[in-house]
Amino acid sequence: MTRSEGDEKSELQVIDADGVEGLLDELAGRIAPHIGASTVLVGIVRRGKPLAEMLADRLARDHGRHPEIGVLELKRYSDSLELLHHRPHLDDDELDVDIEDRHMILVDDVLYTGETMFHAACYLRAEGATHIQTAFLCARPGLKMPVHADFVGARFDIRPDWVIHCTVPPYESHLGIELAHQDVLR
Numbered sequence: 001m002t003r004s005e006g007d008e009k010s011e012l013q014v015i016d017a018d019g020v021e022g023l024l025d026e027l028a029g030r031i032a033p034h035i036g037a038s039t040v041l042v043g044i045v046r047r048g049k050p051l052a053e054m055l056a057d058r059l060a061r062d063h064g065r066h067p068e069i070g071v072l073e074l075k076r077y078s079d080s081l082e083l084l085h086h087r088p089h090l091d092d093d094e095l096d097v098d099i100e101d102r103h104m105i106l107v108d109d110v111l112y113t114g115e116t117m118f119h120a121a122c123y124l125r126a127e128g129a130t131h132i133q134t135a136f137l138c139a140r141p142g143l144k145m146p147v148h149a150d151f152v153g154a155r156f157d158i159r160p161d162w163v164i165h166c167t168v169p170p171y172e173s174h175l176g177i178e179l180a181h182q183d184v185l186r
């Protein structure tokens with residue numbers, strides 16, 4: 001772990017690029033037995049999209065599984081982790097794959113309140129998905145919605161005034177997981 005300059009209001013890298021690569025390998029191994037002919041990995045824009053692609057690459061390379069990849073633009077927070085919408089915002093016709101009678105695995109970077117995933121799952125179910133699972137790079141306490149992580153890479157028990165920031169290319173220069181005090185983000 002490395003701490004940035006400063007006091008408690010600094011960022012703390014808790015998992016480096018090699019560690020995240022290992023978490024993705026483990027996640028793919030746990031997801032692989034659940035992949036069928038109708039499975040779609042649905043990356044939640046922004047960081048969920050490249051994470052879904054990284055998982056799909058590992059599923060193909062290491063497990064001979066080839067799920068379709070979809071992208072759903074559903075946003076609640078900005079890139080700086082500021083709240084944009086009190087409820088996750090979803091534009092109609094956002095998903096770029098067929099949903100009807102499909103097994104969907106929603107992929108995102110962090111599970112916290114569950115607001116985004118709950119909204120996404122409700123949308124997919126209303127559009128005809130028959131089986132919905134979730135996968136997260138990391139999770140933390142604070143759920144407010146009836147959602148759980150079927151597959152999770154790492155769990156962090158952190159104070160409410162701290163946030164988890166996953167750095168994921170192409171949005172950042174490297175893979176990593178950092179903890180930051182909320183005041184750092186202001």
